[in-house]
Amino acid sequence: MTKVYVGMSGGVDSSLSAALLIEQGYDVTGVYMKNWTTDLPGMKCPWADDLADAKRVAVNLGIDFKVFDFENEYKHKVVDYMIDEYKNGRTPNPDIMCNQEVKFKLFLVAAIEDGADMIATGHYARVEYGIWKMEDGESQLQSMPNSNSQIPIAKLKQAVDLNKDQTYFLYRVTGQALSKTLFPIGEFTKPDVRKMAAERGLSTAAKKDSQGICFVGQVGIRDFLSLYVDQKPGEIIDKKSGKVLGRHDGAIFYTLGQRHGLELGGGLPYYVVGKDMDKNEVYVTTDLNDGTLWKDTINLADVHWINQAPNAGKYQIRVRHRAPLTDATLSYDGDNVVLNLQNPERAIAAGQSVVIYDGEICLGGGIII
Amino acid sequence: MDSEIIYLDHAAATPMDTRVITAMQPYFSDNFYNPSSPYAPAVKVRCDYEDTKHKIASLIGAKPGEIIMTAGATESINLAFSGIAGHVVVPNIEHHAVLNCAKLHNHTLVNADKRGFVSADSVKSAITAETQLVSVALANNELGTVQPIRDIAQVVKSERESRLVSGNKTPIYLHCDASQGVGQLDINVARLGIDMLTLNSGKIYGPKQVGLLWAASHVKLQPLIIGGGQERGLRSGTENVAGTVGFAKALELALEHRKFEADRLLELRDSLQKKLTDAFPSAIVSGHSKHRLAGHLHMSFPGLDGERLIFILENRGVMLATGSACAANKGTRSHVLTAIGLSDEQADGSIRITLGHLSTTENINKAGEIIIEELAKEYQRVNR
Numbered sequence: 001m002t003k004v005y006v007g008m009s010g011g012v013d014s015s016l017s018a019a020l021l022i023e024q025g026y027d028v029t030g031v032y033m034k035n036w037t038t039d040l041p042g043m044k045c046p047w048a049d050d051l052a053d054a055k056r057v058a059v060n061l062g063i064d065f066k067v068f069d070f071e072n073e074y075k076h077k078v079v080d081y082m083i084d085e086y087k088n089g090r091t092p093n094p095d096i097m098c099n100q101e102v103k104f105k106l107f108l109v110a111a112i113e114d115g116a117d118m119i120a121t122g123h124y125a126r127v128e129y130g131i132w133k134m135e136d137g138e139s140q141l142q143s144m145p146n147s148n149s150q151i152p153i154a155k156l157k158q159a160v161d162l163n164k165d166q167t168y169f170l171y172r173v174t175g176q177a178l179s180k181t182l183f184p185i186g187e188f189t190k191p192d193v194r195k196m197a198a199e200r201g202l203s204t205a206a207k208k209d210s211q212g213i214c215f216v217g218q219v220g221i222r223d224f225l226s227l228y229v230d231q232k233p234g235e236i237i238d239k240k241s242g243k244v245l246g247r248h249d250g251a252i253f254y255t256l257g258q259r260h261g262l263e264l265g266g267g268l269p270y271y272v273v274g275k276d277m278d279k280n281e282v283y284v285t286t287d288l289n290d291g292t293l294w295k296d297t298i299n300l301a302d303v304h305w306i307n308q309a310p311n312a313g314k315y316q317i318r319v320r321h322r323a324p325l326t327d328a329t330l331s332y333d334g335d336n337v338v339l340n341l342q343n344p345e346r347a348i349a350a351g352q353s354v355v356i357y358d359g360e361i362c363l364g365g366g367i368i369i
Numbered sequence: 370m371d372s373e374i375i376y377l378d379h380a381a382a383t384p385m386d387t388r389v390i391t392a393m394q395p396y397f398s399d400n401f402y403n404p405s406s407p408y409a410p411a412v413k414v415r416c417d418y419e420d421t422k423h424k425i426a427s428l429i430g431a432k433p434g435e436i437i438m439t440a441g442a443t444e445s446i447n448l449a450f451s452g453i454a455g456h457v458v459v460p461n462i463e464h465h466a467v468l469n470c471a472k473l474h475n476h477t478l479v480n481a482d483k484r485g486f487v488s489a490d491s492v493k494s495a496i497t498a499e500t501q502l503v504s505v506a507l508a509n510n511e512l513g514t515v516q517p518i519r520d521i522a523q524v525v526k527s528e529r530e531s532r533l534v535s536g537n538k539t540p541i542y543l544h545c546d547a548s549q550g551v552g553q554l555d556i557n558v559a560r561l562g563i564d565m566l567t568l569n570s571g572k573i574y575g576p577k578q579v580g581l582l583w584a585a586s587h588v589k590l591q592p593l594i595i596g597g598g599q600e601r602g603l604r605s606g607t608e609n610v611a612g613t614v615g616f617a618k619a620l621e622l623a624l625e626h627r628k629f630e631a632d633r634l635l636e637l638r639d640s641l642q643k644k645l646t647d648a649f650p651s652a653i654v655s656g657h658s659k660h661r662l663a664g665h666l667h668m669s670f671p672g673l674d675g676e677r678l679i680f681i682l683e684n685r686g687v688m689l690a691t692g693s694a695c696a697a698n699k700g701t702r703s704h705v706l707t708a709i710g711l712s713d714e715q716a717d718g719s720i721r722i723t724l725g726h727l728s729t730t731e732n733i734n735k736a737g738e739i740i741i742e743e744l745a746k747e748y749q750r751v752n753r
Contacts, residue, residue: 052676059680064750 001027004182005111006120007103008032008058008065010050013122013185015057015204016197020184021120022061029116030058030065033107035098036075056203066114070106077101083228089277090351091255093169100172100304108177118180124159124166126186127178128361154178156306156362161189167362168321171355175307222253234280236264239273239292245284251275254282257293257347271347294344298328300337300354300366307363316357317365319345325357337366375736377689379572379664379725380510380549385615386574386726392618393576396611404608405597418610421617428620429566429583430557437582437590437600438613442548442569444593445582446470446504448603449544449565451591455501460487462512462705467504467546475499483710484657485514493524496541500528503543508550511705511721512656513665515554518545522562542588548572548580550662552623552725553631564588568620570612574726575619579612634724635663637733641722642666644737649744653715655706664724669706669715673747678720681747685739690721 004021008014008030021028032054037047051067058065078097085092103121111119130153153175159165173181185193197205231249238245246264248254258272268286273293275282285293298319303309312332316325317339327342339354348354348368355365402411404418419433426433439445443466450457450470459471461478462485471478477495481487487505496503503525508515525543532539544565547556551573558566565584571577584590596605623630645668646652653669670678675691682689691703706716724733 055676056680059677060684065674065677 001025003027003029003115003117004120005029005031005066005107005114005116005118006182006184007107007122008054009122009210010053010057010204010207011122011210012194012197012202012204012207013124014054015122015202016193016200017120017122017182017184018057018061018063019197019200019202021182022063024184026182028061028063030054030061030063031107031111032065032067033102034067034069034071035102036071036079053204053207060201060203068107068110070102073106074098074102083225085351086225086252087229088351089251089275091349092351093353095169096172096353099170104170104173104177104181108180112180118182120182120184122185123170123183124161124164124186124190125170125183125362126157126159127181127183128155128157129179130154153307154181157186158357158360158362159183159186161192163322164190166321167357168318168353168355171306171353171362171365172304173306178306225253232280234282236282236284239283239285239290240287245270248282251277251280251282256349293346295348296341296344298339298341298345298348298354299333299369300339301335301369303335303337303364303366305364310356310358310363315363316359317341318355318357319348319352328356330356336369373686373732373735375687375732375739376727377687377722377724377736379727380513380721380723381690382577383572383574383725384727385576386619386622388622389575389615389618393611393615396614400610404610405599414610418608418613421610421613425581425613425617425620426583428617428624429568430559431566431583432586434601435583435586437584437603438609438616439580439582439604440578440609441571441580442466442546442567443580445567445569445580446544446546448582448590448593449504449567449584450474450502451593452589453502453542455539456497456499457502457504458492458495458500459504460492460506460516461708462487462509463504463506464510464546464548465704467506468704471504474502481509481514481708485509485512485655485705485709486657486660487516487521489517489520489524492521493528496524496528498532498537499539500541501539503541505543505545506549507545507547507554507556508662508665509656509705510549511703512667512709513549513662513723514657515550515660515662517660518543518561518563525564526562540587540589551620552627553634553663554627556624558583558585568616570616570619573619573623576612576615579609579616581616630726631663634728637724637728637730638663638666638722641724641733641737642668645740648741649748653711655709655711655719662723664728666722666724668720668722669711670718670720670744670748671712671714672751673718673744675717675719678744678747681743682740685743687736687739690723691719 004026006018006021006028008018018028018030032051055065078094081097082092082094108119156167156170156178158167194205229252233247233249234251235244236246236248254272254275256272259269264270270284270286273283273285273290312330315328315330317328318325328339331338350368352368353365354368356363400414402414404415422436423433426436446466447470457471457474457476458479459467460481462481479487479491479495492503505516505521507518522543525541529541542564545563546567548569565588568581570579590603592603594605599605599608642654649670655667679691702716706719
């Protein structure tokens with residue numbers, strides 16, 4: 001029997017994933033990944049309830065349950081990365097890093113070492129499995145066993161529920177990792193998932209979806225960053241007139257295209273159109289047609305392809321989670337990718353990820369420079 | 370789920386006694402007046418409130434003017450620490466309410482022994498010339514171990530006398546958190562020889578969020594909540610008359626049936642303990658073999674996961690705990706179990722059973738059968 005370790009977060013998606021895998025005849029073990037969280041002294045730690053929820057579901061499904069502690073690695077690879085990116089004036093996405101570094105690397109390797117054949121998660125995504133011959137013969141995941149020239153790889157496919165599709169967050173995983181991965185709920189819509197969970201009596205069936213960044217908990221990103229970055233007051237400047245409109249408490253807290261939180265008083269809303277991290281200045285405008293807000297060419301560095309790099313040509317892209325796919329022409333500039341957009345996109349900030357699709361298949365993507 | 374719920378977590382919460390509810394009822398509606406208002410019906414409520422505090426005082430052997438009503442034991446404990454500026458001494462197995470208050474001061478933690486027992490000698494050696502407060506729970510909430518409060522009071526008393534001789538003007542008080550064990554132990558403050566006592570209504574079949582701090586008249590306190598000056602200025606806010614009336618009734622009932630209830634629970638607990646240890650000889654019973662609350666049974670089943678057991682047993686209608694309700698379910702090990710030297714494996718495989726009013730011979734027998742059956746299955750699962 002194929003042994004599957006399913007990541008159980010205590011939410012309804014991963015709970016149902018575990019239940020479905022059992023019904024499909026797999027030998028299932030539930031695993032709670034203990035990631036790093038902000039533990040403020042005297043406060044109830046937020047992950048404890050999630051761990052208890054996950055364990056309760058595992059017990060009721062009659063499966064083994066383990067806790068994998070990735071706290072240090074998570075802090076190092078995801079949290080520190082995020083803080084550094086912000087410090088450098090960019091807007092990173094910690095969920096993408098978490099998938100790349102923790103769920104589809106650390107967890108996968110730890111699960112296989114512990115005796116699993118495959119892993120599963122409650123992501124809204126699908127995998128198309130197959131065996132392809134890797135052209136350069138280089139194993140993408142060094143620590144994976146069985147690397148030979150005939151490597152089972154797999155394609156990442158959008159979920160049936162396009163509204164919930166999470167492939168945007170998964171574009172940095174490897175095809176090899178996907179070949180060892182099951183996404184049991186990728187074929188279902190979220191309402192179906194809740195209904196199926198309730199039908200099976202899962203205690204998490206009605207649990208609210210988690211919001212925001214996992215390790216930040218109830219605290220917003222701004223409050224979280226304030227713990228690590230000193231507030232540094234600076235000026236908010238009207239880009240057109242050069243007039244100082246107000247003050248901010250650190251350019252680091254502002255993101256291109258951001259509308260809220262400028263506290264500049266009434267009138268037309270202001271949008272962030274740029275910032276100078278050295279001068280600690282934030283530039284804003286009321287002009288929604290401002291050139292910096294709209295881009296028709298995007299340059300990507302740190303490009304990652306799930307399988308082989310695609311040929312130059314026409315593809316679809318997504319600039320943020322749940323944004324509609326838009327057409328773009330892909331060309332290469334050395335290791336970097338240049339995307340020419342058919343229609344300009346608004347508020348594309350450095351550090352954000354752009355993910356590239358060929359129809360339903362997620363090919364990979366890169367980080368905006 | 371089996372239809373009947375067998376509740377084995379009386380140390381976490383207790384259901385309100387119907388007699389308590391009946392006593393409280395008039396003060397929610399008919400006698401709703403603010404005790405500070407001047408008209409006759411309100412004055413009557415004021416009298417009832419004062420009478421109730423008199424009653425509570427006489428139940429614990431104190432003067433009525435020395436009782437401060439609070440919103441529960443945690444607040445009482447905080448208030449007990451409020452007037453302290455110097456060094457404090459607390460056992461390392463105290464409830465977090467006490468430990469976290471102690472951490473705000475220069476403090477010494479006294480190590481409990483492996484039975485969770487805090488000897489008077491160990492307290493004595495932790496006391497320094499600057500010590501202003503010693504705070505020891507009457508009984509440990511996780512293990513049920515009953516502490517030698519009278520002996521510890523002797524230690525504090527002789528320290529006070531020697532300070533008198535040496536001219537050290539630093540006051541030293543003994544605070545006892547008696548949240549656990551009120552229905553089973555003597556809590557007469559004069560007999561205990563203490564300076565402050567914390568009581569919790571929610572653990573004795575009274576309303577939750579009601580507690581009190583008794584502080585002898587020589588103890589100096591600082592209010593945590595200021596306002597209209599109620600409770601002699603030490604705890605402002607309109608008096609919780611219904612809660613206080615309920616608490617007094619609950620306390621009266623607890624003390625009235627104390628001996629009978631302690632004997633009854635002891636018999637039930639011992640029979641359950643024997644059943645479980647016979648079925649699982651490798652199990653460890655923690656807590657003092659003699660000085661232990663009659664309703665407490667703390668057991669470790671090395672190799673098993675206590676939290677998993679909770680979820681399995683809840684499906685069978687049996688509700689119990691892995692530790693104190695605050696520490697449990699947090700995926701963190703109990704500081705009490707670590708302090709008494711249980712290994713991680715033993716601590717993780719722990720459950721706490723606490724009996725009380727809802728326990729009967731029948732449901733404890735049934736609980737024993739269910740626990741044995743489910744634990745056997747779990748051992749099978751982990752050993753396969």
